[in-house]
Amino acid sequence: xxxxxxxxxYKKKTILPCxxxxxxTIAVLIYTKVGKICGWTVVSSLSQLxxxxxxxxxxxxxxxxxxxxxxxxxxxxxxxxxxxxxxxFASVTFFPIxxxxxxxxxxxxxxxxxxIPKFDYDRFCNGLQRMLWGLLKKMxxxxxxxxxxxxxxxxxxxxxxxxxxxxxxxNVIQIYTDFSGCMDIVIGASESMGISLEENxxxxxxxxxxxxxxxxxxxxxxxxxxxxxxxxxxxxxxxKRLNKRCxxxxxxxxxxxxxxxxxxxxxxxxxxxxxxxxxxxxxxxxYWAVLTTMSNxxxxxxxxxxxxxxxxxxxxxxxxxxxxxxxxFYLVSGxxxxxxxxxxxxxxxxxxxxxxxxxxxxxxFNGEIYTYGFTQTDAEIVFLGMLVVFIVDYINCxxxxxxxxxxxxxxxxxxxxWVVLIVTIVVLGEYGPGYSSAEFIYKGF
Numbered sequence: 001x002x003x004x005x006x007x008x009x010y011k012k013k014t015i016l017p018c019x020x021x022x023x024x025t026i027a028v029l030i031y032t033k034v035g036k037i038c039g040w041t042v043v044s045s046l047s048q049l050x051x052x053x054x055x056x057x058x059x060x061x062x063x064x065x066x067x068x069x070x071x072x073x074x075x076x077x078x079x080x081x082x083x084x085x086x087x088x089f090a091s092v093t094f095f096p097i098x099x100x101x102x103x104x105x106x107x108x109x110x111x112x113x114x115x116i117p118k119f120d121y122d123r124f125c126n127g128l129q130r131m132l133w134g135l136l137k138k139m140x141x142x143x144x145x146x147x148x149x150x151x152x153x154x155x156x157x158x159x160x161x162x163x164x165x166x167x168x169x170x171n172v173i174q175i176y177t178d179f180s181g182c183m184d185i186v187i188g189a190s191e192s193m194g195i196s197l198e199e200n201x202x203x204x205x206x207x208x209x210x211x212x213x214x215x216x217x218x219x220x221x222x223x224x225x226x227x228x229x230x231x232x233x234x235x236x237x238x239x240k241r242l243n244k245r246c247x248x249x250x251x252x253x254x255x256x257x258x259x260x261x262x263x264x265x266x267x268x269x270x271x272x273x274x275x276x277x278x279x280x281x282x283x284x285x286x287y288w289a290v291l292t293t294m295s296n297x298x299x300x301x302x303x304x305x306x307x308x309x310x311x312x313x314x315x316x317x318x319x320x321x322x323x324x325x326x327x328x329f330y331l332v333s334g335x336x337x338x339x340x341x342x343x344x345x346x347x348x349x350x351x352x353x354x355x356x357x358x359x360x361x362x363x364x365f366n367g368e369i370y371t372y373g374f375t376q377t378d379a380e381i382v383f384l385g386m387l388v389v390f391i392v393d394y395i396n397c398x399x400x401x402x403x404x405x406x407x408x409x410x411x412x413x414x415x416x417x418w419v420v421l422i423v424t425i426v427v428l429g430e431y432g433p434g435y436s437s438a439e440f441i442y443k444g445f
Contacts, residue, residue: 010077018075022068029064032056033273059098061274065224066092070106072228079107087113094195096186100179102200102220109195117194127192129403132421133392134184139429141385142178145170147430148374153338156351161359163369164351171334172327173386176205179218203393208322210291210329221274225267233263257297265289275337280348284336291329381428 070092073079082088091109117123152159152167159167180201190197200219207213214222233239239262247255265286272285306313336348363369370376392402406414 014075018071021071025064025067029061032060062098062101062103063092066104069224096189100182102183102198103224105198112195123194124192126403127188129418130188130191131185134181134188135425136421137177137181137389139425141382142174142181143430144378144382145174147378148372149174151372160354162361162364164355166369168331168335171338172331175334203397205327206323206393206397207326208319209326210295213326213330225271229270230263230267233266253300254297261293264293280337284333287333287336
């Protein structure tokens with residue numbers, strides 16, 4: 001009884017400050033999003049501020065979500081409130097993560113801040129190796145791919161068919177190698193300092209379904225949405241009544257799938273708005289909401305078809321088909337919101353019109369496609385680079401760690417691998433005057 005009484009008193013004391021904190025924190029993020037809709041100009045320094053301009057801190061949404069998570073977890077008594085503002089500020093704005101995440105877990109991060117280990121040579125080297133791998137993906141592959149995608153998506157009305165299909169495929173590669181490459185750099189830098197961060201990617205391009213894909217892509221963001229949006233809706237009394245009615249009327253599986261559309265669509269709507277406030281990102285969110293819902297509803301149908309047709313669902317061919325299908329869904333979603341097009345949904349519809357009306361397949365073979373800022377040498381480098389990335393992802397996906405396998409080799413072989421990696425980045429990386437290799441795709445969030 002004393003525990004219950006204490007809990008009630010605790011809730012009374014903390015509900016108001018926590019609510020105010022969450023509202024004010026999210027309000028700042030909403031203010032910047034609404035400001036972009038209203039046409040306010042985003043500036044990067046106080047000296048540039050004037051009427052009609054807003055100053056948006058780097059990585060605002062990432063430490064906004066970290067702060068909200070801290071308040072909610074503390075209110076639920078899963079962690080303790082801290083009276084050390086500087087420690088809280090350091091954990092929320094830990095410098096490697098403010099550009100693109102991952103979204104930090106306060107209690108795990110703060111515990112490491114309080115017990116930073118002494119310098120360890122092996123850990124330091126492991127961190128640098130992880131950073132090198134990220135730099136390879138970012139500077140050698142992603143930045144090289146952008147030479148082509150920026151040209152095609154920068155003026156979509158000049159291109160058609162095979163040119164756009166090639167750009168769409170390369171866009172998937174660009175986003176993945178850019179974002180996951182940044183995560184490798186961030187996690188590696190933190191590891192070299194004795195700080196372990198959550199993994200944000202687990203070989204997502206090898207996913208076999210859309211739900212599997214989003215368990216592997218931007219993991220910390222979707223765990224945040226699951227913990228603070230999806231689960232509160234599912235655990236609410238209103239949803240439980242809705243779920244019961246749907247199951248009574250439509251049966252257990254279909255009824256529950258229909259009821260789960262409410263939290264699913266809520267999460268995907270907010271995810272779209274988190275990325276941007278344009279109608280293209282709202283449609284992008286609804287696209288994934290429909291796909292995940294239909295995948296759930298049709299699961300028994302697919303199982304029945306597989307059984308009737310005697311498909312070997314554990315075979316390599318079937319797994320490969322599932323991977324290609326899932327990556328295709330992601331490719332389509334990328335075209336909905338391709339940043340370079342700057343045409344919104346109209347540009348998305350035009351892209352598909354151009355693909356179907358005039359394909360221009362001959363441009364893939366007559367060499368003309370290599371005149372759009374992307375040479376044949378660039379294409380060969382990207383192909384070989386992605387082949388290495390897929391091999392590494394496949395090995396990691398099977399439970400082994402490539403770094404651990406390399407660490408087991410003789411010292412001469414180990415150093416040869418890392419020297420080759422460094423030389424590859426220096427020689428083949430896209431950088432130099434007039435080229436900003438530091439620009440990450442997700443840095444604006």
